[in-house]
Amino acid sequence: MLYPQKINAKKTDFIIRVAILISYIFGLLLVLINRIATPGIRWAGYCNAGIVYIWITVLYLLRRNVNIASHLFIQMLAISALCVYFDIRMGFQAWSINFAIPLIVIVTNITMLILSIARFRNYARYAFFQVLIVLLSLIPIFLVYENMVNDKSFSIFASCLSLFNLIISLIFHFKDMKTELARQFHL
Amino acid sequence: MKKENRLYWRRLDNSAKIFPISAGKKYSTVFRFSCVLKEQINPDILKKAVILALEKYQSFKVKMRSGIFWNYFEHNPKDPIIHKEEDYPCKYIDYRRNKNYLFKVTYFDKKINIDIFHSLTDGNNGNEFFKEIVYTYIELCHPKEFAEELRSVKKVEYNTEDSYITNYDKNAKSNASSKKAYILKGDRIKLGAVSAIHEIIDADKLKQICKEHDSTVTQYLSAVLIYSIYVENYLKNNGKKPIKLCIPVNLKKYFPNSKTMSNFFSYITLEAEMKKDNLNTFDKILQFVKDDFKKRLTEEEIIKTMSANVRLGNNPFIKIVPLPLKKAIVRLGYLEIRRYTTITFSNVGRMGIIGKYKPYIDYFLMLIAPEPVEKIKCSAVTYENKMVFTFTSILNDSSIEKRFHEFLTSKGIEVKIESNGVLDVISTKN
Incomplete structure (x- = not known):
């Protein structure tokens, strides 16, 4: 037998993609709630900026030996x-x-x-x-x-x-x- | 770590510059050597062997870093990691997850693999480093039998000069063909898998047949490959463009003074106009291949190809473009650039192994990473009486491989097949 039978799928990539998708949905939800509940105060933008900042940091930290x-x-x-x-x-x-x-x-x-x-x-x-x-x-x-x-x-x-x-x-x-x-x- | 190691850095050679700019998950520019031993692999001993081999070949003990205009190599103080083989062969080496190394040593059952990112070196020099790992591994596994070899300090004479710059001809005219190539048609294998099919050929019988046809082994196998593509892919898809076969050439044969461990290779491209030249039988294709080899495999032609590439790398306008911009431009133009080759076939020839080590080795393999445009890549390596011809493919169809096999067996050549089972498994799923 020259090769392994079970080949490892890139699970981590998948998890990151799912997490980014969840962030997108979460961000959109925040905007929606903001528009419906408190249209006078635009707080969703701050939250989404925070999410972007967290992702920049997390993705950068995920690179080992940084x-x-x-x-x-x-x-x-x-x-x-x-x-x-x-x-x-x-x-x-x-x-x-x-x-x-x-x-x-x-x-x-x-x-x-x-x-x-x-x-x-x-x-x-x-x-x-x-x-x-x-x-x-x-x-x-x-x-x-x-x-x-x-x-x-x-x-x-x-x-x-x-x-x-x-x-x-x-x-x-x-x-x-x-x-x-x-x-x-x-x- | 010593100060001189810490501050050590070197430029990438002229060929190596392009690989980190263009490489990615889909276009890994990785090649692999494997050695199948006659005994199970011990990972601890293998790790020791790799560390010892690295002491001898310090040019591999590097990591890649990005400059403003080009990448460069820097000393890597870490020890490499050895993994059990899990992934598909020749996949992109994420050096951040590989202790920054640009090569990856894995093992499986009785097999040792080394996957090398092409920026580091070419097939010829990679082979030297790999043989050193295999020799050292065997010595460490059998200390009694190799007591003398373990005690003696073997010195290897090499350098990391850019032999392209030393040897290119400033005035040589370009011989590059402007014709685009026929691109293999068909669906790709899903899930990013890579198929590896090894055709283990009786080398003596093959040599005898080649002699009957007054051709070299590389010429004969190139003709069989073009014929298989013609019957199984070109005709079925009503191909019009020429089948262009790229064959890498070891430049050390033409410049024997070069002792570099960096890249020093060029290539010739056979251009088979199937319809225009009426190349519809194997005999006609073989005659064409022999003639084209004669025309293209000359020192003058090879220097022309090499010099054109060096001039491109030395172009002052290209030099001053910042690295991120270079990356963006090359990646955008990648699909277009690659459309000048149908398939690559690299024959590294006979593996010269010292007699004392031979009883421990069964055979060697070589694999080259396929890519979205060149969906199949071929390579061959010979050890004793076994030539292993390998197809690495992302095409969800093994008819070219099967035709190749059928053709050789129809000529009375014994051919055994080994594979990683990807095409069987995935084909039956779809």
Whole structure:
């Protein structure tokens, strides 16, 4: 006998597909209930944004051996987008760009700093995502430049912290960063 | 992990670049070698054998990562995992579920398999690595008989250079045919299954018949394959386009200085105009195959094909397109790109095995992943007096395989069939 008789079907793929379908139905149901029960308050959009955020996180986590720094980067993006969405839906009081995004930037950069110290030997794996996080962390300072922010010091602090983090990484991991950037940008 | 290992990376060779861009669940670009031993497989020993073989062939101890413009390889510090065979052969290797390795070693009963993603290497070099695993496994299973081999440190001389870049001719003109090929018609097997049918052929008798027809084994089997497609699929579906048979060629034969373990292969494409050239009998097809081989299997023609592909990979406009965009474009154009081949037949030839190891081995198999356009792919490997010709197929119809078998047996060649039973099981269900 050369081959196994019973061949494994991709059960996990099936389960994920069913779960996504259930989410769709659930999302539609929420919209329907919202329209019928409380047409004056549009709360279903917030719930559905939450569902989308959960799926981004779950699908990303399902990929085994995922790079922690890349996960950090995805979370930074997804939570920032979620906050801006909520702020806009609630009439845009600018709390997302004044407080939420700078706070997310600070927390991400502190986590990245801890990661680069704790996983000193494996830093090369995180180098590229560190650069991406730094680039994204410059958004608060850009918003300050565009006069869109009331509390400027908080935003400036957040962006400066990420630059400080980058300088620390360059001092201690210059070779790793250089190699990583050569790998990423080779033609 | 040493610092130099951590920072180790290398570019993909010119052929390898296209595979991660185009590969997916439907188009896996995976090939498999199997070795059927005369004893049950011990998974623990097999794992040790794979780890030892990897120490020798470090070029396989890598994972793939994405750059901005191209993918690249990086050292993989993890040990590989060995599974019992459960899935269909040559399925897409999800490296995230495979400790990031681009090859997968599985076992079943007396059989060891290695599925290799084509980006890593070609059939010729994959075969070398697989033989190393088999040798090491046999040595570990029989330490008394192989005491000397276990003690001695064998060194292998190889590198990972891109031999395409080293050897291509900048000025060679392209010889690519613009004619689209006849695509095999028929329903596909359901549930993403892959059928594997092995025709175990008496190699001595086959060689004798080939000699009578003044042809090589590859030429003869190519002719039988085209004839089987012609009778069982082309005629029934009133085919009009030429049957185009793609035959991979090991470039190390033409560039013996190359010691690379990366991809270094090219291909020739036979173009059988069945109606225009009136190729309606086997003898006419065989004559056509012999003539076309003579025309296409020359150093000059092969360098032309190779150089055209290298030029494409080196095109500055292609180079600067970001990787995600490259992926999107290639995947969108995939169905169109693949329409220039009807079927692929790869003959890796004779498996050279050291005499002392022969008593433990029954035979070898090679399989290539079929895909939505090239629904059947063929491969052959010879060990001692057994040539195993394999059809891997997603076509829910085994008439080409049956015709191939009937033709060889009608010539007095002994042919034994082994299969994974997919077509029988699924055909009877539908």
